[in-house]
Amino acid sequence: MPTTVAVVALADLPEGSAHTLSSSTIEGQARPALPRVSSAPPVSRSVIEPLSAQRYRIQFTADATLKQQLELARSLLRHAHPSGDFAAIVSRALKLLMTVCKRTDGLQTN
Secondary structure, three states: OOOEEEOOOOOOOOOOOOEEEEHHHOOOOOEEOOOOOOOOOOOOOOEEEEOOOOOEEEEOOOOHHHHHHHHHHHHHOOOOOOOOOHHHHHHHHHHHHHHHHHHHHHHHHO
16 A cells, blocks of 8 residues: 655645645656545444433434434424423434334234
């Protein structure tokens, strides 16, 4: 695998472009740097930490779509949960999901 080093002289390159120079292009031909792609699945950073006998801190990493869904749910449920507490919103969503799943499973077994 060739060693890659950053090009120091950028005067002849288009502005804002990222280029590298490797030992295979030592003649001075710069090539664009390729983005690194990870083949490993993302590491779960979920945390469930007890705060007291009946309270827990739950933390996880969400993508932009889930963030938007949470914000929309918070907005739609402001009448029922004026504080916008995510615990109440997620609890309500999970209850609804479990109800739907139970119905679906019941229909499939008949």
